[in-house]
């Protein structure tokens with residue numbers, strides 16, 4: 001199993017977590033996702049969480065991963081939803097004067113203070129309910145990314161087609177969402193009809209607040 005990230009700090013965090021959890025046998029490589037072919041390996045399965053939407057060209061990143069996936073191999077992808085991120089876009093207007101400053105713990109505390117001071121505002125209240133808001137690192141991840149290019153379901157569909165990937169299923173954000181989906185689309189028993197997923201999200205635009213997660217296969 002090989003884990004890549006462009007950031008040594010992220011790799012260090014992953015190494016520490018593996019030590020804590022007693023997970024062995026991983027190789028860690030500092031590498032830009034665009035250059036994943038430099039590993040010189042092909043993979044049976046690829047898991048890519050929370051990265052593609054931060055790249056200058058997310059489709060190029062997905063293509064690079066698809067190139068190193070074996071035929072028949074599986075990929076699990078997590079990417080931001082454009083609709084679910086709208087509330088974050090709104091919340092950022094509270095801190096637009098802070099967003100370009102170098103990130104430090106003091107800056108993150110100031111960001112948190114801004115929202116705490118306006119907790120009666122529905123946008124601030126929503127941010128404060130997020131689990132990410134409870135830590136400085138989470139606040140950074142939630143509100144201060146320099147670059148975000150989120151997806152919607154039609155864009156996912158186009159990207160999968162372009163790289164010869166077939167959707168296997170979206171993962172439900174909660175069991176209750178699964179029950180609502182099944183009631184609305186009883187014929188999509190495998191949860192892989194992309195038009196139904198798009199219609200479902202249009203009815204519930206905050207559904208993928210925790211990102212889209214889906215499995216696909218290289219045919």
Ligand SMILES: C[S@@+](CC[C@H](N)C(=O)[O-])C[C@H]1O[C@@H](n2cnc3c(N)ncnc32)[C@H](O)[C@@H]1O
Nearest residue numbers: 004005006007010031032033034049050051054
């Ligand atoms: C939100 S974190 C997700 C981390 C991890 N995948 C997880 O699920 O916990 C985004 C990660 O993407 C990494 N990243 C950003 N651009 C990258 C690139 N071009 N190549 C590889 N990793 C990148 C960042 O360093 C950061 O660790």
